[in-house]
Amino acid sequence: MTATVLIPAAGMGRRMGADINKQYLQLAGRPILAHTLSLFDQSPHVSRIIVVSPADEIAYCRREVVARFGLRKVEAVIAGGAERQDSVRNGLRHLGEREPGVVLIHDGVRPFFPARLIPRVIAAAAEQGGCVVGVPVKDTVKEVEDGRIRATPERGRLWLAQTPQAFSCALVRDAHEQALADGFRGTDDASLVERLGHRPAMLEGSYRNIKITTPEDLLVAEAFLTRPEEP
Ligand SMILES: Nc1ccn([C@@H]2O[C@H](COP(=O)(O)OP(=O)(O)OP(=O)(O)O)[C@@H](O)[C@H]2O)c(=O)n1
């Protein structure tokens, strides 16, 4: 079974504070976005890739990433929206009704997702409707209100949600459209599906699957590149 991959890469990288958008910063001679796209482009479990980009960077993305690095499965680069949720919704609308299977949604700035997990994510989404990749929390987490601790949730039940997050395409499209209609804003795609009463599976991924967000993440990324994960 193969799946479609949707890559939201339409953010502005404000927290990175670089001169160029963070997905185009170089890691080992390639833009971060090219690393991420290559993971999926090379996978036999992926049929096609849709990239969501800032509208004014579409031509640059096509030329400097897709064409330059020969990413053959990238079918389209389309315009995103104001927030990640808007960008993903644009991508899902682009896929429209013609997408019958599973769609994997993966942040353009998570270049270290282990590609060996792609078939497991797809299978879990196909069997259980949805699947989120994540890792168990290592620190103790506190709920804080007005500068004071309100609660200490039991750590054994807490996971950090990463991407990819994969779903049957019809389900996640409905979840995004319902969230828009209700004015609901979530920080990931699964939360939109959960509020419709579904319980996506959690699949243990890798602590290396970081979202490159702030400058110190680039130092960590360089370190990962010098010592690649075992396949
Ligand atoms: N309007 C947006 C905002 C974010 N994203 C994408 O969602 C992923 C995760 O977002 P984040 O790391 O927060 O990226 P930015 O929004 O670019 O960062 P910042 O909040 O610092 O500006 C990134 O691949 C980003 O490009 C997107 O497609 N559309």
Ligand SMILES: C[C@](O)(CO)[C@H](O)COP(=O)(O)O
């Ligand atoms: C989807 C996500 O990467 C899961 O961890 C994350 O929630 C995105 O958050 P952001 O604030 O839009 O970067």
